[in-house]
Amino acid sequence: KAGVTQTPRYLIKTRGQQVTLSCSPISGHRSVSWYQQTPGQGLQFLFEYFSETQRNKGNFPGRFSGRQFSNSRSEMNVSTLELGDSALYLCASSPRPGQGFSGNTIYFGEGSWLTVV
Amino acid sequence: EDKVVQSPLSLVVHEGDTVTLNCSYEVTNFRSLLWYKQEKKAPTFLFMLTSSGIEKKSGRLSSILDKKELFSILNITATQTGDSAIYLCAVEAARGSTLGRLYFGRGTQLTVWP
Numbered sequence: 001k002a003g004v005t006q007t008p009r010y011l012i013k014t015r016g017q018q019v020t021l022s023c024s025p026i027s028g029h030r031s032v033s034w035y036q037q038t039p040g041q042g043l044q045f046l047f048e049y050f051s052e053t054q055r056n057k058g059n060f061p062g063r064f065s066g067r068q069f070s071n072s073r074s075e076m077n078v079s080t081l082e083l084g085d086s087a088l089y090l091c092a093s094s095p096r097p098g099q100g101f102s103g104n105t106i107y108f109g110e111g112s113w114l115t116v117v
Numbered sequence: 118e119d120k121v122v123q124s125p126l127s128l129v130v131h132e133g134d135t136v137t138l139n140c141s142y143e144v145t146n147f148r149s150l151l152w153y154k155q156e157k158k159a160p161t162f163l164f165m166l167t168s169s170g171i172e173k174k175s176g177r178l179s180s181i182l183d184k185k186e187l188f189s190i191l192n193i194t195a196t197q198t199g200d201s202a203i204y205l206c207a208v209e210a211a212r213g214s215t216l217g218r219l220y221f222g223r224g225t226q227l228t229v230w231p
Contacts, residue, residue: 004159035221042223043160043205056218090159105151106219108159 002027004093004109012115018079021112025072025093031055032074033106034066037088046089049074050097081116088113119144121208123222131230134196138225140206141188150182150189151219153205160205163191196229203227 005024013019025032033048033056045058049068066076072093078085092106121142130136140150149167153160164173166182166189173180177196182189193200203224210218 033218040223043207043221045218045220048218058218105162105165108153108161110159 004091004107006089006091006109006112008112009110010113010115012117013081014117015081015083017081018077019081019114020075020077021089021091021114023074023076023091023093023109025074025091026107029093029095029107030072031094031097032068032072033092033094034074034076035090035092036060037090037111038086043090046076048097055097078114083116086114086116119208119210119220121206121220121222123204123206123225125225126223127226127228129228129230130196132197134229135192135194136196136227138191138193138204138206138227139188140190140222142206142208142220143187144208144210144220146211147184148209148211151207151209152180152189152191153207155203155205155224156201163204193227196227198229198231201227201229 007022023032031050034046035043036046037043046060046064047054047066048056052068063079068074088111090111091109094106124139149165151165152163154163164180169182169184177194180191203226205224206222207219
């Protein structure tokens with residue numbers, strides 16, 4: 001069974017540009033959540049999608065957005081990139097919404113490393 | 118504000134040592150506490166704890182939760198170089214009837230020297 005797949009794995013962008021990251025969940029998983037990981041802040045929750053609807057959202061500015069398609073694949077977009085957006089962006093999938101809920105363990109992808117210069 | 122604090126942030130030991138990693142939390146509507154191991158790739162699930170005082174064990178790793186004092190520890194005995202990783206603690210907080218979200222600590226970077 002294939003794991004969570006994220007593309008691209010590495011990318012470099014310049015300030016002001018925008019970026020789109022993609023996540024394909026484990027087959028049969030309908031919930032996808034996104035996290036930003038930086039050395040200073042650790043893993044921070046961005047948002048969670050289930051059945052093409054955003055179910056939960058963290059405390060990030062509106063420049064960060066996402067969506068989910070009918071096949072459960074998800075994309076996140078960051079517009080007007082800033083240097084501080086440089087991070088590892090992790091996607092996680094689970095069968096149902098609600099991360100970690102009573103054994104609804106989430107499975108992480110290997111992440112997309114974004115560097116903003 | 119919900120938060121999860123891990124300590125120490127980094128730890129360097131020699132093979133064979135025993136280590137204890139700490140995780141304290143302040144979260145509204147606690148549901149569960151989870152431990153993950155992250156090498157240079159995706160975090161992988163280690164344990165989920167929901168009840169106080171019940172130790173979860175997997176090989177040389179064990180973990181326990183104290184819901185009264187709001188903390189958990191992760192123990193690794195007889196450490197090996199392959200244990201070198203970032204260990205992440207996350208707490209699930211309920212939101213509404215079923216939808217929870219995870220709050221992560223910053224992680225503990227463990228380095229095991231041969």
